[in-house]
Amino acid sequence: MSELEKLRELLFAEEQKTLESIKERTESPSTRTRDVAEVLPGAIGVSHRRDPALVKALREPVRESFEYAVNKNPRAFADALFPVIGPAIRKSIAETFKTLVQSLNQTMEYSLSPKGLKWRMEAARAGIPLGEYILRKTLVYRIEQVYLIQRERGLMAGHVQNESAVAQDADAVSAMFTAIQDFVTDSFSPDHSQLLETADIGEFTVWVLHGPYSMMACVIRGVPPRGLRDELAEILERVNLQYGDALQSFEGDAEGMEGVEDLLAECLFLEQRQASQEEKSKGLLSPPLKIILLLLAAVLAWLVVSNYLEAKRLARFSQAVADTPGLVATELVANGGQISMRGLADPLADDLDAVLERTGLGNVEVTAELDPFQSLEPEIVLRRARRVLAPPPGVQLTMQGDTLVATGRAGIEWRRDFAARAPLLAGVNRADASATVASDEEILSLARSALQPPAGTVLEVSQQVLEISGVAPQRWIEDIPLRLGQVEGLAGTETGGLVPAEFEQLVQRVRQLDGRTFYFQSGASLLDPRNTALVSAAARLREMFAMADEIGRGVDVTIVGYADGVGDRNANLDVMQRRAEALKTGFVAQGIPADRLTTAVAGLPANPVADARQRKAVLQIALAPST
């Protein structure tokens, strides 16, 4: 060993050992593993705290290892998860069901109710989802307890609670709440200035309102509306106004705090008032019951109305049947839209469809069992008469009482038929066709056959008036009214143009005799000594008088004497008179009654000339005016 080596050994023996040891450790894998194992947890911690590189680096290997492990031994993982997975699933299912039931309840209650519809409209108007709107409207809450807590000491300065609330040690709760308030503030408010204002615990919400020296904790069941907080704050303000000083120096003594609980109770009343309003608005009946009652009422109303309508329909139909001649209802029953009828019907009565149409009832079905009968109602009797008697056009039939009356223009045949058959009809006691009018032709024909008019007469009928003209024997003429008595339909007879044949003969005889002249010799002796002309004339005069007498007419016969006027006027007048008298005497001698002959003298001629033809007497005959 050289000096240098010795020196080195002396100087660095320890270091040498250390180096040897280090070398040995670095070269031995087992030693290295131990070393790394020693520092690994610390190193991982340091690295993890410093940056996320380690996490990133480990992510994949860890995932793969985990997968491998799960595949290798799944049971171990199942066992590990078992305690947590069961409750988790149960909780999830319970939550789901709770939500489902709530949602169903709400849907049932609000979807179809009037309130629901109203909300639907209001939500649409407000432009918010219906769900949110329903949530706002259906918040049911109830203030269960109110604690007034002195802030500094956490001592309860007042406490009220609803009857149903579970009684707790209010003092302890107040203190604990204060502790928690402090705990929360200290823990979560960096500058310790923020205060706990709301806490939700299951179905409860705790609202904390803070005053200068106190806080008011309200335990509310359900979800309170936001506006409630303002009302609570207002109550707390009044508490502070009234009890501020007392609260500031509150040490747990009731003195100075008298009456505070009455004030706090307003919070409960506030809730009660709203609850009672809710109760009032809700009413005694639940919505489904209301709907059922409404439906029942509707059904009842429908029954009443339909019964009423049915009765009205039946009454209307019954009236229509009663108004229909030849129809008699013995039983009428309405059944829904149907009417069933039992009764009697004349074959000539209107059928039921026509009756139904008159009622204007529309589609009502009528079933009827009708027995036939003969109705004596005038309308039906008339129908029967029309059917049986078949009146010609222009004839009207009417019933006047039990009399069938025919009017209008009717043929004689039909009238005979009418007269014969009408009284046989049911319901007709008498038949009267006197008011019917026959046709002019028929009347003429009847009149002709009744009168058998002689030649020389003319018969005409106009407006049922018979006009007879021409010449006819007096006796026939006199018989006319008698003969016409059998002619029906005759309105009157005009015989002004009818001349009796006897009168006509008389007139002719008068014409034959009138102006017949008998000549005289000078003086007053007739020229014809045998008087043949006189005799002939006398005979004709006698006949004439007889004829006149027969027909009751007077005939004035005047014998006028003439003279030629030559000579003495008086002598002329005298000879005129003697000539008239002479002729009269001659007639009287022939059997003519003297009183039927008058005599007269003609006037003297203006220029008398001796003329033998003026020695005459002339017959002047005129028919006396008829009386």
Next chain:
Amino acid sequence: MSRISRKVCIIGDFAVGKTSTVARFVNNVFSEKYLTTVGVKIDTKDIPLADGRELRMVIWDIAGSDRFSSAEFAYMRGAQAYLLVADGTRKETLANALALRQAVQERYGELPHVLLVNKFDLEDDWEVAETALDKLRDAGSLVLCTSAKTGKCVERAFDELARAVTGAKPA
């Protein structure tokens, strides 16, 4: 009958028996887990007073730790009296209790209190010298040796506190 309430705290080191000392004598309203979560647990105790009033003591059982954090300290705010608890079998807890008392005094002023030296039933392990306690008593402190197990002196401690916070004798 009028009812009054007072805030009373129980403070002391970790595991000195604060909670178990009072547990038998109060209305346990809340679970002990509040101590570990919120750091405080509230109990109440009703004490009828000789003058006819009814005192409800609201007892803040503040979680113990070696040092009061500001949060836990805050629970002391507004306290009208307190129970200071130490473990007689661990000498250092008494020192810590006194330090705590000092801190409370500094922060909230002089408050009525009773010092409970607990676990008096474990006499064999008792570390606190009686002389030290006498010294404290001489200095005006009310010191009681208590046992959560037997309930020794606990009732009295409350009575003392009641008297202190109401000025009236318990009935």
